[in-house]
Amino acid sequence: MEIPYCNFYKLHERYRDEIDQAIKIVLDHGQFIQGQELTAFEQQFAQFCGTKYAVGVGNGLDALILSLMTLHFEPGDEIIVPANTYIATILAITHNHCVPVLVEPDEHTSLIDPTKIEEKITPKTKAILVVHFYGRAVEMAPIVRLAEKYHLHIVEDGAQAHGAQYQGNRVGHLGTIAGFSFHPTKNLGCCGDGGIVTTDREDLANEIRALRNYGSIEKYVHICKGFHSKLDTLQAAVLSVKLRHLDADNAIRRKIAKFYCEHIHHPLITLPVHPKDELEHVWHIFSIFTEKRAELQAYLQSKGIQTVMHYPIPPHKAPAYPEWNQLSFPITEKLAVEELSLPLHPVLTQDEVEYIVESINQWKV
């Protein structure tokens, strides 16, 4: 059997007619930039998250950069962030001339450890940037308490967790402002690059609308030094179709994750921990951990099973940030060398899932 990590053709084949029709409508009217499908999708996504506003941008990194920009931090302001996130979260902070203050994750959830945040707060701290990593919503209650106590903004990186819920609220509606990515691999992905910002604050939404369009909302009037980063009408049209199926797709992901957790048994493999409330997790990534990762990956490849790593080099070890390369974050570093992501997506068949489980259980080291 050959099982790729993702299968984009099969993913879209299920509602190909709807997507073809949505694309045809845009090609027919020709409003490729800021067409009505963009406005419609923004409203749908805001409604989905429970926020008042959503503003489409070019990609997830821009969604985070522009979100932070609307909060007008001073150069050198500090932003608390998990040390084990994807580099884009960190880039968004440093492109805003702020200082990422890295906090270790909880070893079991891979999410920022809320008990290690307060010790990192200084008079310069202005925000906590939470990352709903691997698709799991961060335990917000302790973080909200700290944000209130120290008057900090909460900003969300929801790029891996479209649809995840924390105590009945969706990711994207758990802080001041949130950024999402629609990269094709994400739970809600388009056919190219895309992103969006969600917020309840009208002033911030308007600022994003200006920032994404050369600093202009009204034609010819440039109110700030903006960028150029809009979500295409075509991508918005595709995303409207896929958003209708997102909850169902996430439910399939949960079922597969549950099957993996119940059936994978290997003394050298640690499985991810299920949250008590299953709606907290949308299983963007199914991570297993082993000290023998290279061996397991090669073995699975020999069985035709493609796996990937999220992520083998943590941001503080990246050549892009030489000033941090000597810092030590032991939990982050351990997760980085042990993590292996199994295929998990809504078009994985039961046969494939069982084959993956059997192959892993038969792994002889």
Ligand SMILES: *Cc1c(COP(=O)(O)O)cnc(C)c1O
């Ligand atoms: C994918 C991702 C991003 C960046 O999104 P792009 O659309 O690829 O720019 C940011 N943060 C996290 C956690 C991600 O997984």
